[in-house]
Amino acid sequence: MDAADLVGVSTYLNTAHPDTLLFLANSLTADTADSARLVHVTNDCCDLEVVTGEGSATHRLAFAASQATLDGIRGEVFGFVRRARAATSPETPLTSLEHIVADTERETDRVAIVAGRRSISPGLVEITFTDPNGFTSLGGDEYLKLSADGSSAFYTVRRHRADVSEFDIWVVLHTGGPMSRWADTATVGAEVIIGAQRRTFAPPADTTHIVAFGDASGLAAIARIISETSPAISLTAVVSVDATTASRTLTPSATTSVRVVSDTTPGATFRILEGLDAVHGEEFVRPHVEIGPTTYVFGAGEASEMASVRSYLRRDRGLSPDWCCVHGYWARDNADAAANSS
Ligand SMILES: Cc1cc2nc3c(=O)[nH]c(=O)nc-3n(C[C@H](O)[C@H](O)[C@H](O)COP(=O)(O)OP(=O)(O)OC[C@H]3O[C@@H](n4cnc5c(N)ncnc54)[C@H](O)[C@@H]3O)c2cc1C
Incomplete structure (x- = not known):
C-alpha cells in the first residue's frame, strides 16, 4: 500500500462519510464538535482534526495493530466507530458508514456463538449470542434468521450490547418445533448461523x-x-x-x-x-x-x-x-x- 492509497482513505472518508467522522469526534471531545476531518492516515494510526467552539484540536487514533492493507485500515476505522457507538445512547441514528457496513453484514450469513441460556418462565427461554464479526443493531422490531442443526426460523433481537458484541433473543418453547427444541437444550459454545437481519417498525415522525x-x-x-x-x-x-x-x-x-x-x-x-x-x-x-x-x-x-x-x-x-x-x-x-x- 503506497502513500497515495493512504491519502485515498482520508479523501474517501472526508468526502463520503463526514457524518461518521463527526460522530467519532463527538465521542472524543467533551464539547459538541462542529466538524471533523482526517488529516493523516498511516499504517499505524489516523489523525482526526476536530473543530469545536473552543477551537481545533487533532486527536491521534492508534490502530490495534499495524495494517498493511486497505481492508485492515477499514477494519480499524470501523472499530473506532463501533466503540463510539457502544458509548452512545440507543436513540442516536446510525451514520452513513455504519449503514453501509450494516447492510453488508445483515445480508451475509455468519457464525454466532451461544454465550448463555436462561429460563425466563416455563414457556420462554433467553439465549445470548456472541457475534464475532461485531453486531450492528437496527433497533425497533429487528429480527434475524437463525439456523441451527439443519433448521431455521426468524427471531427478534430483544437487546444487544455493542461493547461485547452480544445479543439476546427470547424463544417460545412449544411442541413440535425443531428450533424451539434446539433452544430448549442449547449449550454455551454451540455455533449457529445468523443472517437476513431486518427491521420493519417505522412509526411516522408525528406519532404521539x-x-x-x-x-x-x-x-x-x-x-x-x-x-x-x-x-x-x-x-x-x-x-x-x-x-x-x-x-x-x-x-x-x-x-x-x-x-x-x-x-x-x-x-x-x-x-x-x-x-x-x-x-x-x-x-x-x-x-x-x-x-x-x-x-x-x-x-x-x-x-x-x-x-x-x-x-x-x-x-x-x-x-x-x-x-x-x-x-x-x-x-x-x-x-x-x-x-x-x-
Ligand atoms: C419476523 C419474525 C420474528 C419472530 N420473532 C420471534 C421471537 O422473538 N421469539 C419466538 O419465539 N418466535 C419468533 N418468531 C416466530 C418463530 O420464527 C416461529 O415460531 C417458528 O415457527 C419457530 O420454528 P420451529 O422450528 O420451532 O417450529 P416450526 O417447525 O416452524 O413449527 C412446528 C410446530 O410448532 C407450531 N409453532 C410454531 N411457532 C409456535 C409458537 N410461537 N407457539 C406455539 N406453536 C408454535 C407450528 O404451528 C407447528 O405445528 C418470529 C417470526 C418472525 C417471522
Whole structure:
C-alpha cells in the first residue's frame, strides 16, 4: 500500500462519510464538535482534526495493530466507530458508514456463538449470542434468521450490547418445533448461523401514541419497542401471555401501560383487539385502547389472528399502511388446533 492509497482513505472518508467522522469526534471531545476531518492516515494510526467552539484540536487514533492493507485500515476505522457507538445512547441514528457496513453484514450469513441460556418462565427461554464479526443493531422490531442443526426460523433481537458484541433473543418453547427444541437444550459454545437481519417498525415522525400487541412470539419485539420508545410518546402494550411471563418481560412506565390478557387460546389476540373501541367494562378481554390519527399500531403473533386484526384495523378502522405494521410470526396448523381444542 503506497502513500497515495493512504491519502485515498482520508479523501474517501472526508468526502463520503463526514457524518461518521463527526460522530467519532463527538465521542472524543467533551464539547459538541462542529466538524471533523482526517488529516493523516498511516499504517499505524489516523489523525482526526476536530473543530469545536473552543477551537481545533487533532486527536491521534492508534490502530490495534499495524495494517498493511486497505481492508485492515477499514477494519480499524470501523472499530473506532463501533466503540463510539457502544458509548452512545440507543436513540442516536446510525451514520452513513455504519449503514453501509450494516447492510453488508445483515445480508451475509455468519457464525454466532451461544454465550448463555436462561429460563425466563416455563414457556420462554433467553439465549445470548456472541457475534464475532461485531453486531450492528437496527433497533425497533429487528429480527434475524437463525439456523441451527439443519433448521431455521426468524427471531427478534430483544437487546444487544455493542461493547461485547452480544445479543439476546427470547424463544417460545412449544411442541413440535425443531428450533424451539434446539433452544430448549442449547449449550454455551454451540455455533449457529445468523443472517437476513431486518427491521420493519417505522412509526411516522408525528406519532404521539403506539399500540403494540401480540402473543408470546411477539414479546421480544414489544419489550424492545417499549424500551426504545421516547417518553414523549405514550405506548399501550396488549399481550396475550400468562401473567408470570408478562411480569418478567414487560416493564410499565409513566408513559407505557401494559395490559396483560392471560388468555392464550386461539383467537385471543383478535378478541382483544376487536374490542379496541368498544368498552365492555364487564368483559376483561375487551380493553378499551385508543387509536387516534397519530397512533402507530404494531402487532406480532399467530398468522391467521394477525391477518384478522390487520384487516380489522385497515378496513374497519381505516388505518393506512404507514400507521399499521402487523405481522404473522408463526402459523397454527391442524395439529395445534386439535391440541388446543382438546
Ligand atoms: C419476523 C419474525 C420474528 C419472530 N420473532 C420471534 C421471537 O422473538 N421469539 C419466538 O419465539 N418466535 C419468533 N418468531 C416466530 C418463530 O420464527 C416461529 O415460531 C417458528 O415457527 C419457530 O420454528 P420451529 O422450528 O420451532 O417450529 P416450526 O417447525 O416452524 O413449527 C412446528 C410446530 O410448532 C407450531 N409453532 C410454531 N411457532 C409456535 C409458537 N410461537 N407457539 C406455539 N406453536 C408454535 C407450528 O404451528 C407447528 O405445528 C418470529 C417470526 C418472525 C417471522
